Amino acid sequence: MTRYRRTYRDVAGQRIEGTWRHIFTRNMNTYFLTDLIIYADGAIDCGTGGLTDLDGLAEQLRCGRVATTLEDGAWASAHHLAGWRFTEPDSAINAEMLLGEVADEVDRLNDRPDSTGRCLQAVTTYLADPTENNRRTVRERYLAIPEHLRTYALGDMDRKDAPLRILITDLGKQLHGWPNGPVVTEQKLAEAVAYFREREIAIETRATRIPADGPEHPQQPTLTIPKTVYPRGWPDPPGVEVLQNDYPAVITIGANTYPSVTHAYWALSTPDPGWHEQITAAPRRYDAGKLAEQAPRRTDWATARLAVMTALLRAKYTQHTQMAQTLRASGDARIVYVDFDSAYWSANGKRGNNWIGRLLEVIRSELATVGARIPLPTTHDVDSSASTGTQGPTCEDGAPGASSSP
Numbered sequence: 001m002t003r004y005r006r007t008y009r010d011v012a013g014q015r016i017e018g019t020w021r022h023i024f025t026r027n028m029n030t031y032f033l034t035d036l037i038i039y040a041d042g043a044i045d046c047g048t049g050g051l052t053d054l055d056g057l058a059e060q061l062r063c064g065r066v067a068t069t070l071e072d073g074a075w076a077s078a079h080h081l082a083g084w085r086f087t088e089p090d091s092a093i094n095a096e097m098l099l100g101e102v103a104d105e106v107d108r109l110n111d112r113p114d115s116t117g118r119c120l121q122a123v124t125t126y127l128a129d130p131t132e133n134n135r136r137t138v139r140e141r142y143l144a145i146p147e148h149l150r151t152y153a154l155g156d157m158d159r160k161d162a163p164l165r166i167l168i169t170d171l172g173k174q175l176h177g178w179p180n181g182p183v184v185t186e187q188k189l190a191e192a193v194a195y196f197r198e199r200e201i202a203i204e205t206r207a208t209r210i211p212a213d214g215p216e217h218p219q220q221p222t223l224t225i226p227k228t229v230y231p232r233g234w235p236d237p238p239g240v241e242v243l244q245n246d247y248p249a250v251i252t253i254g255a256n257t258y259p260s261v262t263h264a265y266w267a268l269s270t271p272d273p274g275w276h277e278q279i280t281a282a283p284r285r286y287d288a289g290k291l292a293e294q295a296p297r298r299t300d301w302a303t304a305r306l307a308v309m310t311a312l313l314r315a316k317y318t319q320h321t322q323m324a325q326t327l328r329a330s331g332d333a334r335i336v337y338v339d340f341d342s343a344y345w346s347a348n349g350k351r352g353n354n355w356i357g358r359l360l361e362v363i364r365s366e367l368a369t370v371g372a373r374i375p376l377p378t379t380h381d382v383d384s385s386a387s388t389g390t391q392g393p394t395c396e397d398g399a400p401g402a403s404s405s406p
Contacts, residue, residue: 009043016041019037054103118144169184218334227338252315310363324367
């Protein structure tokens with residue numbers, strides 16, 4: 001069961017999602033602990049050289065190159081980590097179970113119902129139309145679940161898969177999977193059906209339930225703020241373009257005024273007053289960045305920059321009402337900020353941190369609290385309630401960490 005272990009591979013620039021689990025491969029008389037990697041396109045890397053598929057894995061299992069049975073006294077190796085001999089080894093799965101588990105993983109990677117999901121779909125069909133044929137379908141699909149995973153099918157720690165086993169057992173027969181166990185009666189079958197009906201209601205209720213403090217995920221589609229250059233000037237009237245840090249929005253921080261957030265960010269990054277003035281006066285964002293590359297940087301800039309950017313964005317949207325309205329109009333959407341110059345600040349490729357997008361969501365939330373007249377604790381409130389601690393330098397709007405002068 002590997003659904004929480006994620007990996008991927010690139011195929012012609014396309015990301016193919018994958019997952020993995022441990023297995024043993026065998027070469028001569030030595031077992032090697034390695035990773036079985038499963039990809040959404042059905043490709044499988046079983047550590048025996050190159051990619052294969054489910055049929056190829058079955059062949060590797062048949063010939064013993066991938067091993068699910070372990071010989072007592074055989075030598076095992078975790079490559080450069082450790083080596084040992086097996087003493088009374090006991091494998092948790094067999095070849096059929098492993099193949100079933102891998103097939104399930106491919107289904108999940110493609111957002112398709114796996115063997116358990118297909119079985120539960122058959123149960124739903126049976127509840128709507130309780131015919132013998134539909135019950136037989138439940139049985140077939142239950143038996144298609146890898147044997148070691150059947151007990152988890154209902155996610156019920158108390159009943160395990162007993163209601164399923166009652167449902168698939170013919171009346172008057174002993175409970176499936178329990179030799180010499182209880183006989184399934186009309187009453188037991190009725191109890192199992194009642195269990196599944198209650199389960200459906202609980203699942204539906206849980207799916208539609210909204211937590212008391214609001215939904216757990218954004219209700220509006222993701223808002224992407226692209227990195228767009230306008231050689232002939234910004235659109236008039238502008239739309240979401242105003243959310244770009246380059247957009248000409250004069251902001252005042254302490255005694256200093258800056259043409260845009262970008263100008264302010266780079267100007268504050270240097271401790272040199274002369275460079276600060278040059279960067280502030282740069283005609284374009286590009287020019288401000290180029291000047292900043294030449295200027296000395298504050299020694300603690302890497303750790304302070306996030307607080308500085310927070311203060312600058314807060315200043316922009318508290319000092320420009322219309323821009324604040326544009327930001328608030330995005331509702332609860334996730335904001336993706338695209339700027340290929342920085343993987344730290346933007347959602348740049350696979351490594352982007354998207355910090356500006358995340359900070360814009362925070363500022364948007366702060367603006368909402370003002371509209372709702374929700375009182376928030378200030379930095380001073382926090383400091384006064386603490387037994388110890390000091391407050392760092394602040395901008396005029398109270399944001400910590402950003403000095404009002406370079």
